[in-house]
Amino acid sequence: MISTPSTAASPTSSFFARFAGRITAWSGTTLAFCLALGLVVVWAATGPMFHYSETWQLVINTGTTIITFLMVFLIQRAQNKDSLVLHLKLNELIAAQKGASNRLINAQDFTEGEINLLHQYFCLLAEKAKLDHDLGRTHSVEEAEENHQEKRRVCSHH
Template sequence: MPKVPHMPSDVTSEVSVFDRFAAVAARFFAKPWFFAVCLLIVLLWAPSIALIGDVDTWQLIINTGTTIITFLMVALLQNTQTRQDEATQDKLNAIAEILAGMAKARGDEKLAHDVDEVRAAVGLEDRESA
């Protein structure tokens, strides 16, 4: 079982090839000019009915293209979002653990109670269940 990072210094910068690709793709697809290109494709496709003639074939072209692109983008963007969510949770866990350690070191019962509330509020994951 791999070591789960609990402090920011425990996190490594090792990222898989797919994760790097997904991050680059997410940045690429988030640009305004990419939206403009997509809009241009639709604007070029719309009048192509005159060249294609058959409405079913004309609709099949745009439906197939958009379905494939959407399917691939969802996979890439989900990967990126999952990694971001995990990083945020690790940061919240680290903050809560630091606060808990400070409260215990100080011996302040009120502060310890407040830290428990903070831990519950940020959803500190138990190490055994993670």
């Protein structure tokens, strides 16, 4: 049996995870946008009342800066989680697919050089697929190389 990491989270961590998820989801709603827009409209409308003073300008600048600063961390946290989940799903598909190259499991941990090398290899694989004139056929890296070599052997014998 495969061991899995402990799923027990501290109550504080669990609370923050739920809180961050809800805030991140809510901040992308139409209601959140309308409230933010309404706040800006109210602030702009009060400009003449405060003679467009530096304090009046400072209120919106400070408020938006604080909100932006906090939202960056919440959004990044959500994006990190989404990215990790996507990688896990892709790893599961690679691991489950017969003929798929297991070398690509956890490819997100590869160096930039390794990623660029794989990208070049898959560009070559795409070029070979174009030469097949069969868009419905897929190959693992190994199968594509074997097929390509076989085609070269067949063509050289004719």
